[in-house]
Amino acid sequence: MCKNFAAGRLHYTTDYAAAYRDADAIFIGVGTPERADGSADLTYVKIVARQIAETVERDCLVVVKSTVPIGTNDELECLLREALVHDVQVEVASNPEFLAQGTAVRDTLQAARIVIGTESREAEAKMLEIYKPFNLPIVSVSRRSAEMIKYASNDFLALKISYMNDIANLCELVGANVQDVARGMSYDERIGDKFLNAGIGYGGSCFPKDTKALEFLARRFGYELKTVKAAIEVNSRQKLTLYRKAVQRLTCFDGLKVAVLGLTFKAGTDDLREAPSIDNVELLLGQGADICAYDPVGTGNFRKMYPEGRHGCGSIAYAKSPQEALQGANLCFIFTEWQEIKAVTPDAYKTLMRMALVFDGRNIYPLQAMKDAGVEYYSIGR
Ligand code: UDX
Numbered sequence: 001m002c003k004n005f006a007a008g009r010l011h012y013t014t015d016y017a018a019a020y021r022d023a024d025a026i027f028i029g030v031g032t033p034e035r036a037d038g039s040a041d042l043t044y045v046k047i048v049a050r051q052i053a054e055t056v057e058r059d060c061l062v063v064v065k066s067t068v069p070i071g072t073n074d075e076l077e078c079l080l081r082e083a084l085v086h087d088v089q090v091e092v093a094s095n096p097e098f099l100a101q102g103t104a105v106r107d108t109l110q111a112a113r114i115v116i117g118t119e120s121r122e123a124e125a126k127m128l129e130i131y132k133p134f135n136l137p138i139v140s141v142s143r144r145s146a147e148m149i150k151y152a153s154n155d156f157l158a159l160k161i162s163y164m165n166d167i168a169n170l171c172e173l174v175g176a177n178v179q180d181v182a183r184g185m186s187y188d189e190r191i192g193d194k195f196l197n198a199g200i201g202y203g204g205s206c207f208p209k210d211t212k213a214l215e216f217l218a219r220r221f222g223y224e225l226k227t228v229k230a231a232i233e234v235n236s237r238q239k240l241t242l243y244r245k246a247v248q249r250l251t252c253f254d255g256l257k258v259a260v261l262g263l264t265f266k267a268g269t270d271d272l273r274e275a276p277s278i279d280n281v282e283l284l285l286g287q288g289a290d291i292c293a294y295d296p297v298g299t300g301n302f303r304k305m306y307p308e309g310r311h312g313c314g315s316i317a318y319a320k321s322p323q324e325a326l327q328g329a330n331l332c333f334i335f336t337e338w339q340e341i342k343a344v345t346p347d348a349y350k351t352l353m354r355m356a357l358v359f360d361g362r363n364i365y366p367l368q369a370m371k372d373a374g375v376e377y378y379s380i381g382r
Contacts, residue, residue, distance in 0.1 A: 016048075020055040025130060028052075029065040029097070031205075038212035040069050049076050053083035056090065061126050063095045067150050067210060069217050073117065073143040093118045093127055094143045096150035101204065102268030113137045117146020151214045155228050158207040160195045162231040165238045168198035168381025178381025179363060198381045200335055200361030201238035203265030203274035208235070239276040242333055242359040243283055245378050249357070250331065254288035254313070257354070259329035261322050261344070262336025262362075263295035263302045270297040272305070276361065277335040281306065285314035292317045294325040296340045326352040337362040346373035 013019050020026055030044040045066050052062055062080060064073055077092040084090065094117030099107040114136050116127040124140055131138060141149070168178040178198045186193035202208070211232050218225035250256070265275040272278065275298075284291060285306075291314065293299065299318045306316050319325035322344045326332060332353065334341060346369045350356045356375040363379045370377035 016051055017055045020052050020060075021057050023056070023060055025061045025063055025126060026052055026056075027063045027065050027095070032066050032068055032209075032213075034209040034212055038216040040067070040209070040213040040216075042068065042072060045072070045076065046079065049080050050083050053080045053090070054085050056084070056088055057086050059089040061091055061093055061123055063093045063127070065095050065097050067096060067154075067206070067213075068094075068147060069213060070144050070147045070151070073147060091118075091120060091123045092143070093123045094146035095127065096146060098150075098153065101266065101271055109134070111136050113139050115139045115141070115146050115149050117141050117143040117149075119143055151210055151217075154206055154210040155214050155231070157195050158202055158211050158235070159227055159231040161197075161199075161202050161207075162234040162238070164196050164198045165201065165380070166234050169238075169241070171381040176381075181381075197363070199238075199363065200242060200276040200380070201235045203239075203276055204271065205273045208232075208274040211235075239279050240283070241380065242361050242378070243280050246331060246333070246359050249378070252287060253284055256289055256330040257328055258284055258289045258291045259319075259322075259325040259332040259353070260284075260291055260293040261295075261325060261332060261334045261341045262298075262338055263293060264298040264336050267336055267338045270301055272298060272301050275335070277302075278305070280333060280335065281316070285311040285316065288313040290315045290317075292319050292325045292327075292329065294319040294322050294341075295336065296338055298336075323348060323352055329353045330355045331357040331359065334358065334360040334362055334364060337364060346370050346375055349373065349375045 028045055028048050030048055032040040032042060032045060035041045045064070045068060049062070064076060073092045073094045080090050080092065096115055098111060114131050114134065116124065116138060118124040118127060118140070119142065128138065164178065164182060167181065171178040171181060182196040185191050186196060211228050215225050215228050215232065260277065260281065263275060263277045264271055265273065281291060293302065293316060295302065303318065308317055309315060322341055326349060332349065342364050346365060349358055350373045358370065358375055358377050360377065360379040363382065365377065367377065367382055
């Protein structure tokens with residue numbers, strides 16, 4: 001689909017000057033990583049803006065797709081205009097993207113909406129022309145509102161997940177089942193049925209970064225963004241909820257063989273940024289656990305952080321299958337809902353492990369199925 005869509009009109013180059021020089025519109029999509037204080041690092045966006053200013057030889061529209069704090073598009077427009085080498089007009093438009101890892105093409109071609117933020121009729125007309133062939137709903141607003149839509153959307157989803165994680169923890173205390181609760185809530189169209197899965201906390205390159213960046217921005221303006229702050233706090237606590245359950249059950253992990261199923265922050269990507277597996281593995285190694293980890297695509301990246309072998313008083317090895325990781329294990333953690341992991345039957349835990357003790361951060365199995373198989377099973381909010 002992607003190939004047909006691009007059909008001979010997609011060219012690649014490492015020569016940025018050649019790409020910018022004669023363009024009608026230039027899209028900036030570089031990263032805005034998190035700084036130590038939680039703010040967004042705009043270094044890369046500014047480098048690109050400067051390169052554009054030094055290169056363009058005709059009037060053009062610079063479109064910022066990168067997630068940037070509110071007001072950055074204004075700032076970039078000033079920077080560009082001040083640094084222009086040739087006598088040309090440049091204007092900046094905001095066009096935040098809403099792509100999720102692993103579904104970028106679908107999220108582009110079948111986007112729920114296209115958001116454009118402009119400050120002139122000309123810029124708006126150009127953006128509408130660019131997106132006309134997509135035939136998707138377009139929300140045309142000011143630049144600052146467009147920048148805010150991106151943060152408000154991501155932070156709302158992060159909040160929704162944290163809310164369900166909070167409810168899940170309470171469900172455990174009061175004897176309710178969070179999956180049943182979510183199902184009951186989902187029929188209400190005002191709530192919807194998406195992003196209601198309680199689990200081990202959100203990770204990835206966007207939610208953790210964008211919640212912190214908006215909270216930081218609010219503070220800079222003297223405002224306390226209490227809801228987003230709460231989402232951040234709930235999430236950092238949630239990441240270790242399984243570990244705490246395991247400590248309660250076993251007291252210590254010294255010399256225990258621990259199977260870890262799933263390393264990436266979600267299924268469908270090899271990305272480990274802010275993955276809950278990292279915090280948990282770090283603690284388990286520190287406690288002397290001998291880990292055998294499995295992930296269908298994430299082990300290559302995880303190995304770079306934790307090479308096979310000893311780490312302090314613990315050790316880590318990597319398995320080619322979930323079954324290999326489970327062989328002879330004293331306990332198992334599930335951190336990612338990969339299909340390959342979901343396919344492991346409850347009986348396999350019972351037959352392969354030394355102790356059939358499973359801590360599942362993704363609520364993969366029905367409680368009864370694990371009970372019937374003789375597995376001691378702990379999950380989230382059930
Ligand atoms: C997200 C947004 O979905 C996307 O629109 C934005 O542009 C970038 O950030 P992504 O980070 O790729 O995309 O993944 P997403 O599928 O949204 O999941 C984020 C995290 O939330 C994952 O760790 C996932 O496991 C977790 N999650 C998601 C839950 O814990 N429960 C849910 O119900 C949904």
